[in-house]
Amino acid sequence: MHTATKIIIIGGGIGGAATAFALNRAGFDVTVYERTSELREVGAGIALWANATHVLKNFGLLEDAISVGNPITNYQFNSQAGKELVNINVDRFDLPVLGIHRADLHRLLWSNVPKEKLVLGQLFERYSHVGDKIQADFASGLTVDGDALIGADGLKSRVRTVLFGDNPPIYRNFTTWRSLTDCIPSGYNSSYIKEFFGSGKAFGFMMLGKNRMYWYAAAKAPEAQPDSALGRKRELEQMFQDWFPSIPELIAATDEANILKTDLYDRIPSRPWGKQNITLLGDAAHPMLPTLGQGACMALEDALVITKCLQAQSDPTSAFQQYESQRFARTKSIVEQSLRSSKMGELENRYAVALRNTFMKLMGTAINNSFHSIHAYRA
Ligand SMILES: Cc1cc2nc3c(=O)[nH]c(=O)nc-3n(C[C@H](O)[C@H](O)[C@H](O)COP(=O)(O)OP(=O)(O)OC[C@H]3O[C@@H](n4cnc5c(N)ncnc54)[C@H](O)[C@@H]3O)c2cc1C
Numbered sequence: 001m002h003t004a005t006k007i008i009i010i011g012g013g014i015g016g017a018a019t020a021f022a023l024n025r026a027g028f029d030v031t032v033y034e035r036t037s038e039l040r041e042v043g044a045g046i047a048l049w050a051n052a053t054h055v056l057k058n059f060g061l062l063e064d065a066i067s068v069g070n071p072i073t074n075y076q077f078n079s080q081a082g083k084e085l086v087n088i089n090v091d092r093f094d095l096p097v098l099g100i101h102r103a104d105l106h107r108l109l110w111s112n113v114p115k116e117k118l119v120l121g122q123l124f125e126r127y128s129h130v131g132d133k134i135q136a137d138f139a140s141g142l143t144v145d146g147d148a149l150i151g152a153d154g155l156k157s158r159v160r161t162v163l164f165g166d167n168p169p170i171y172r173n174f175t176t177w178r179s180l181t182d183c184i185p186s187g188y189n190s191s192y193i194k195e196f197f198g199s200g201k202a203f204g205f206m207m208l209g210k211n212r213m214y215w216y217a218a219a220k221a222p223e224a225q226p227d228s229a230l231g232r233k234r235e236l237e238q239m240f241q242d243w244f245p246s247i248p249e250l251i252a253a254t255d256e257a258n259i260l261k262t263d264l265y266d267r268i269p270s271r272p273w274g275k276q277n278i279t280l281l282g283d284a285a286h287p288m289l290p291t292l293g294q295g296a297c298m299a300l301e302d303a304l305v306i307t308k309c310l311q312a313q314s315d316p317t318s319a320f321q322q323y324e325s326q327r328f329a330r331t332k333s334i335v336e337q338s339l340r341s342s343k344m345g346e347l348e349n350r351y352a353v354a355l356r357n358t359f360m361k362l363m364g365t366a367i368n369n370s371f372h373s374i375h376a377y378r379a
Contacts, residue, residue, distance in 0.1 A: 285331065
């Protein structure tokens with residue numbers, strides 16, 4: 001047991017929650033400080049591929065995740081009219097792939113961490129070193145100290161800014177809309193993730209646990225573009241009106257108030273992730289585009305690896321160096337592949353789109369193999 005090592009985590013998203021779970025289970029004295037005053041995850045789904053369900057299995061949470069998730073067997077790419085381009089069999093491992101509501105995953109992780117280990121309503125501002133210890137200061141005036149600090153505070157990480165005074169993340173010219181509905185499109189096979197590619201636009205949907213449908217749309221757009229005067233739902237209905245019929249059906253069945261809009265960013269992978277006994281984890285360390293659906297899966301892998309490193313090395317500085325060395329190449333490759341995949345959806349010219357569709361059909365085996373190798377990784 002490591003009760004003597006006191007670890008501060010900034011941010012209680014999926015990365016912070018998973019790390020708190022793993023460190024608490026390993027016997028560390030860990031506390032999470034989260035800026036929001038109540039625990040919440042956005043109303044959207046998430047795909048957990050075999051590389052992530054492996055982590056949940058290691059955590060002893062896989063059976064619970066299966067009970068609130070939906071098993072996925074195939075990831076199918078289609079033209080906007082619904083013609084199959086590539087069909088990837090994603091259940092080639094002895095681990096399931098799950099479509100899960102983000103809030104269900106979040107709840108699962110938190111329900112296994114003692115309540116007093118999560119402190120809400122605390123906005124982290126800065127840290128300082130006091131001897132070997134870290135002191136963290138919050139906007140409320142709260143000051144806490146620990147032996148190590150992990151910044152799991154997401155895309156616009158304040159810990160990262162204080163560490164490196166870094167540039168902001170890079171806007172990649174895409175915005176997304178996401179929502180949930182109870183409508184199950186006719187003819188839909190619930191074990192499929194279906195994605196459709198048109199010109200400069202894409203749409204996808206999958207079933208989550210408890211029979212909820214999750215859909216997402218992406219389109220090229222300037223940063224922070226305001227909603228159209230029509231409202232989000234009407235705008236999407238117009239954008240996708242002549243696409244595969246399940247798409248307008250899903251949009252029509254969605255409550256407009258529940259449509260989330262998010263601009264997409266990443267960072268060029270760079271090291272270091274920290275200094276001495278401070279490091280970054282999840283989107284704070286390696287934000288990526290969601291084209292491969294791997295951001296939260298990477299945060300889960302990070303949580304497992306950082307815990308193993310802290311168990312193996314009594315000195316947090318050495319443990320964090322080991323963690324960064326083990327994680328950098330893996331996450332760099334996924335950030336870069338996610339960016340490359342986004343280029344597939346960027347094409348607008350009709351000839352380029354036709355060429356892209358033919359290319360995807362021809363490259364089916366290669367695309368299959370590349371997904372297989374991403375999902376085969378075991379942290
Ligand atoms: C459209 C879209 C679809 C996606 N689909 C998938 C998918 O299918 N599969 C997948 O694996 N990933 C997916 N992702 C990526 C995934 O959502 C993220 O990678 C993941 O949520 C990152 O978790 P995190 O804990 O690192 O960061 P976050 O979830 O951003 O959590 C950070 C937490 O830190 C808190 N915080 C921030 N600043 C402070 C501060 N100063 N003080 C205290 N607390 C602070 C925040 O309130 C938040 O709770 C998707 C992302 C998007 C945008």
